[in-house]
Amino acid sequence: MEKALIPLHKPRGVATYHPQLSYCISQYVEKDPDTIVVIVKGLIRYWPYNSASKQVSFLNELEEILELCRPEQFTLIQEDFASLLSACLASPHFQVAERSLYYWNSEHLCLNVLSQSRAPVLLPLVFGPLSKNSQHHWNPTVENLAQSVLKMYMEMDMNLYDKCQRGHLDKERSEALEREGASSTWTVIEDLAKGKAEALARGEVDKI
Numbered sequence: 001m002e003k004a005l006i007p008l009h010k011p012r013g014v015a016t017y018h019p020q021l022s023y024c025i026s027q028y029v030e031k032d033p034d035t036i037v038v039i040v041k042g043l044i045r046y047w048p049y050n051s052a053s054k055q056v057s058f059l060n061e062l063e064e065i066l067e068l069c070r071p072e073q074f075t076l077i078q079e080d081f082a083s084l085l086s087a088c089l090a091s092p093h094f095q096v097a098e099r100s101l102y103y104w105n106s107e108h109l110c111l112n113v114l115s116q117s118r119a120p121v122l123l124p125l126v127f128g129p130l131s132k133n134s135q136h137h138w139n140p141t142v143e144n145l146a147q148s149v150l151k152m153y154m155e156m157d158m159n160l161y162d163k164c165q166r167g168h169l170d171k172e173r174s175e176a177l178e179r180e181g182a183s184s185t186w187t188v189i190e191d192l193a194k195g196k197a198e199a200l201a202r203g204e205v206d207k208i
Contacts (some may be wrong), residue, residue, distance in 0.1 A: 006042035022061040029068050040077045052093035059099045082125040089129035094139040101145035127164040
């Protein structure tokens, strides 16, 4: 499984045999649930960030695996999973973001993976893309789903929700300041370059 099946997620043509591969992987999980940690980490390692259609297929496979995941197993992969889910929620392709949001429609995942006890680890990582998707996303389905997920966490733990919201706003302000600083730096560089070019044009070599 580790040396042959999981690496089969990497080739460019994985879409042609992915249903059969996903079935084989699920058979391992059903027979030995302890393989879940290795499988999920393998999926994350070979995640197809450059292909939206493959990401949707991988999200389908990952959900099937997590449906069989026990709470103690998920503890070992929860941070890796949360980071991956955050990246998928922030995807510019609406189908990837939409498929990620459907994870919260699974009763099993909501009880065992996306539950209140997991929220302190999961919510800080996914709050940013959830918040952005819930505010004027061009796709109404993505916007409505994101709003529903945020409402669920708000009702679940208001203190945690407020903490994540403050952290998100602070991060946005910090990023805005960094962009302003970078813009100012480039303005200075452009002015210096312009001055140098004008000096060259005038033949003022000594002043360069």
